[in-house]
Amino acid sequence: MTHWMKVTTTLLTTMALSWNAQADAFYDELGGEAGVAQIVDDFINEISYDREIFPFFKDTNIARLRSKLIEQFCEVSGGPCTYTGDSMAEVHTGMNITSGQFNRVVELLQNALEKNDIPLASRNRLIAALAPTRADTIHR
Amino acid sequence: MKPLSRLKPLSPLSGYSTGFVGSLLSLCLFTTSAYADGSRLLATSGVTSLSGAAGGGLTPWAVISGYGDEGEYSAGAFYTETATEAYRLNVKGASASYDNRVEVSAALQSFEIKGVAGDLRQEIYGIKTRLSGDAVYTRMPQISAGLQYKRLLDGAIAEAVGATDNQSGTDIYLSATKVHLAALAGRHVLWNLTLRATKANQMGLLGYGGDDNDSYQLMPEASALVLLSDEVALGAEYRQKPDNLSAFGEDEFYDVFVAWFPDKRVNLTAAYANLGRIAGSDDQSGLYLSLTTWFK
Numbered sequence: 001m002t003h004w005m006k007v008t009t010t011l012l013t014t015m016a017l018s019w020n021a022q023a024d025a026f027y028d029e030l031g032g033e034a035g036v037a038q039i040v041d042d043f044i045n046e047i048s049y050d051r052e053i054f055p056f057f058k059d060t061n062i063a064r065l066r067s068k069l070i071e072q073f074c075e076v077s078g079g080p081c082t083y084t085g086d087s088m089a090e091v092h093t094g095m096n097i098t099s100g101q102f103n104r105v106v107e108l109l110q111n112a113l114e115k116n117d118i119p120l121a122s123r124n125r126l127i128a129a130l131a132p133t134r135a136d137t138i139h140r
Numbered sequence: 141m142k143p144l145s146r147l148k149p150l151s152p153l154s155g156y157s158t159g160f161v162g163s164l165l166s167l168c169l170f171t172t173s174a175y176a177d178g179s180r181l182l183a184t185s186g187v188t189s190l191s192g193a194a195g196g197g198l199t200p201w202a203v204i205s206g207y208g209d210e211g212e213y214s215a216g217a218f219y220t221e222t223a224t225e226a227y228r229l230n231v232k233g234a235s236a237s238y239d240n241r242v243e244v245s246a247a248l249q250s251f252e253i254k255g256v257a258g259d260l261r262q263e264i265y266g267i268k269t270r271l272s273g274d275a276v277y278t279r280m281p282q283i284s285a286g287l288q289y290k291r292l293l294d295g296a297i298a299e300a301v302g303a304t305d306n307q308s309g310t311d312i313y314l315s316a317t318k319v320h321l322a323a324l325a326g327r328h329v330l331w332n333l334t335l336r337a338t339k340a341n342q343m344g345l346l347g348y349g350g351d352d353n354d355s356y357q358l359m360p361e362a363s364a365l366v367l368l369s370d371e372v373a374l375g376a377e378y379r380q381k382p383d384n385l386s387a388f389g390e391d392e393f394y395d396v397f398v399a400w401f402p403d404k405r406v407n408l409t410a411a412y413a414n415l416g417r418i419a420g421s422d423d424q425s426g427l428y429l430s431l432t433t434w435f436k
Contacts, residue, residue, distance in 0.1 A: 099240075099274075100179025100209035107181070110370075120369060121326020128321035134277045 027079035029122035036079065040069045042112035053104055056095060076129035077122075088136035097138045106130075178207025178214050178436070180240065183373060183401045184276060184319075187409045188218040188432045190343065191288055192233040192247030193266045195315075197411050197428055198379045198393050199361035201332040202284035202317035204270055205235040205243045206434050207404045213238050216434040224415060224424035228252040229345075233264075243268040243286075251345045253419070261293040262344050275330070281318035287311070290344040301419065302385050303347025304339075304354045311338040327366050330375075334361040341384050342418060350384030357382050365399070373399040391416025395428060407432045 030036050044066060047053050057065070074081035085091070106127060113123045186203045189195040194205035197220075206214025215236040222229050233247030245266040250259045268286035275282035288311040292298055295306030313336040323329040337356045339349045349355075359382065365375025379393040397411035411428035418424045 098179075098210050099277075100212065103179050103181050103209065119326075121322065124322035124326050124328055128323075131277055131321055 026122060026125055027074065027077040029119055030073070030077050030079075030126065031116065031118075032079070033074070035116065035118075036073050036077070037070055039112050039116050039118070040066055040073060042115050043069065043109050046108040046111050047105070050104065050108060052101060053108065056097070056101075072130075073126065077126060088133045089140065092137045093140045095140060097140065099134075099138050102134055102138050177404045178212055178434070179209035180207040181276065182370065182404060183367065183399075185216075185401075185404075185407065185432075185434065186317075187397075187399050187407050188216075188220065188233075188235070188430060190220060190229075190231055190247075190249070191264045191266060192218070192231070192235060192245035193268055193286060193288070194235065194237075194243060194245075195334075196332065196363040196365075196375065196377045197397055197409060197430060198377045198395055198413070199332070199334050199336075199363055200266075200268065200286055200313060200315055201334070201363065202270065202273075202282040202315040203275055204237045204240050204268065204284070205245065206237050206436070208237050208436075209240050211239060213436055214434060215436045216432055218430060218432040220428070220430035222411075222413060222426060222428040224413075224418070224421075224426040226254045226421040226424060227418060228254075235266075241270050249343070249345065259294070260297055260345055263291045263293065264344070265289045265291075275317040276319045276321070281316040284315050284317075286313050286315065288313075290340065290348075292344060292347060295347065297419075298341070298345075298347030301341075301346050302351050302387055303341055304349035304351075304384075306347040309338070309340050309344055309348030311336055311340060313337070324366050327368065330363075330365050330367075330373075332361075332363045335359070336361060338382060339384065341382065341388075342390060343381075346385065346388070346419060350386070352386045353382060353384045365397075371401050373397075373401075375399070388419050389417045397428070405434050 030039060047057055068085035071081045071083045075083045184203060185206055186194040186201050187197060189197055189200050193200035194203050195201035206216055208214030217234040220231040229249060229251050231247050231249045233245060235243055235245035237243040247264045249262045252259045266286060266288045268284050271283045271285055273280045273282040291308045292306060298306035313334050315332060315334040317332040320329045336359045338359060339356055341347050341350060359380045361379040363375060363377040365373045367373050376396045381390050381392060383390045393415050395411040395413040397409055399407060399409040401407050409430040413428045414425040
């Protein structure tokens with residue numbers, strides 16, 4: 001019994017540690033604090049040049065958007081942050097964002113990630129981590 | 141005007157009087173100048189299958205052809221060629237879709253047997269509609285239902301090999317497609333399962349139904365791929381087929397493929413296909429090449 005508890009505990013600890021290591025690696029591959037800030041800056045820059053997406057942000061407080069995006073990207077990539085912004089549903093209500101516009105934003109984020117030479121696996125993991133926000137983002 | 145040059149492989153089609161294919165093609169031509177990227181993500185068009193439906197190479201998928209999202213049209217054309225030891229098959233056609241909801245396609249298959257002059261042609265008109273889900277974003281797979289009406293233009297061989305019907309046949313299928321983002325070493329993975337009700341012998345090229353079996357059967361088809369990069373997918377496919385003719389046994393199709401999506405206008409797919417027994421020749425296998433261009 002005790003033996004099995006030990007084995008299980010060791011196993012769970014190992015899994016938790018390797019999970020943490022993986023999460024840290026993901027945040028580190030985005031370049032940590034400085035890297036995520038640069039990705040967010042480039043992402044906002046991509047948005048500001050996009051004919052279809054920019055109009056959604058023309059009245060946005062960019063400094064606040066920047067700090068909330070940094071928190072969000074940091075949190076979902078396993079970094080030491082907590083997203084403190086409004087819920088995705090609250091933020092996007094009244095915007096009537098189409099699924100096509102959501103995909104366009106995904107592409108703009110991809111551009112920013114590529115600009116920062118983020119490896120494919122980390123780019124894909126960030127997209128995967130943010131994809132669930134779609135349900136709370138479109139048609140609201 | 142650049143995409144026009146890519147139409148060259150399709151020019152032989154003008155020789156055939158297939159009105160629907162013709163009008164789809166002219167639609168593509170007219171929309172060439174007004175080209176705009178569709179809003180769906182790169183590679184979610186799938187490639188074009190042998191029947192003209194969006195899918196893998198051998199089997200249709202639940203994805204809707206092209207890159208059109210909600211409220212958007214999409215139109216494209218394709219050319220596919222495959223050659224085994226004893227046979228050659230080329231397929232040309234076009235498809236159009238609207239709203240990421242409905243896809244229509246038309247294809248002309250031309251099948252040649254080594255040592256036999258002349259080809260054996262079959263038209264396939266397809267419609268597919270997305271019933272629910274989104275392959276990339278929803279937890280449930282994207283589910284679509286489709287129908288393919290096949291008309292054999294040269295039925296003499298089908299009659300000679302013992303097909304019950306050497307004129308036309310209809311396949312009905314249900315497909316489920318799911319993309320798992322970053323699922324395999326950070327690479328996106330896609331799978332598709334299709335269940336097809338069919339009587340077709342060798343996809344219909346040898347007619348529909350036979351002396352061993354003349355009723356609809358459910359055939360499973362499966363594909364899986366991993367996106368090695370943003371633009372390149374590596375995958376494999378399996379397609380079970382009926383075995384209706386006592387004189388000519390028929391096997392499953394398999395392939396492994398590489399699909400390249402340099403941008404939203406073009407897909408180039410190369411495969412090595414194992415097509416089994418075809419009309420008395422065993423172990424037919426060979427290279428498969430397919431080009432799809434999207435004009436809108």
